[in-house]
């Protein structure tokens with residue numbers, strides 16, 4: 176069954192939510208922008224994040240674990256490929272990796288991040 | 295670094311939309327993204343707005359987010375002569391918008407520096423007697439904004 180496409184689309188959203196949560200908890204950001212976020216709103220955002228994570232874990236626990244592990248290492252789990260270059264480590268991909276495999280998650284041979292090709 | 299982000303083709307001199315969602319859509323449209331990327335970017339910007347409006351008062355808003363939809367850190371400027379309801383902190387309509395979008399990979403330093411530059415320009419603009427909205431060209435807008443960056 177091919178559910179990789181749906182999985183990746185939700186994974187972008189999850190990463191956006193994770194990065195937004197990182198940001199609103201970053202004192203430097205709050206100071207730069209002169210902005211405070213109420214605990215209630217952060218909690219609502221975290222619930223939304225956790226619901227989406229649960230959905231992804233249900234689709235494919237192994238893929239989801241890869242994302243979580245990468246998040247811990249890099250604060251990001253997925254990276255776009257632009258001009259055959261991984262945008263996490265900026266290393267050129269091998270010629271055998273030409274685009275999105277519709278069935279299996281692909282990771283960067285140098286840094287391990289989940290790769291996505293979107294035009 | 296703000297000089298590099300200000301591009302004439304990313305300045306809208308007279309926004310048509312009247313509300314937050316419409317104006318964000320209108321500003322996104324100048325990036326000429328495919329529909330699915332436009333939607334991703336719009337959702338990320340709205341998600342950020344839900345945490346609290348980026349309308350900082352005095353007629354200025356700085357909607358911003360990280361999104362996979364863009365290839366590089368990107369700034370779009372929009373001017374609304376009539377004003378947009380942006381649920382600003384002071385309840386006043388917004389006339390000048392700075393939409394900043396970073397990629398998920400842009401280092402925080404770069405993103406925060408850009409935001410900090412924009413916030414500095416916004417503070418300069420806010421200290422003026424009234425916010426200027428009549429510009430005859432994007433070039434004029436850039437020159438006007440940069441004046442506040444150097445102060």
Ligand SMILES: [Zn+2]
Nearest residue numbers: 261264283286
């Ligand atoms: Zn890599």
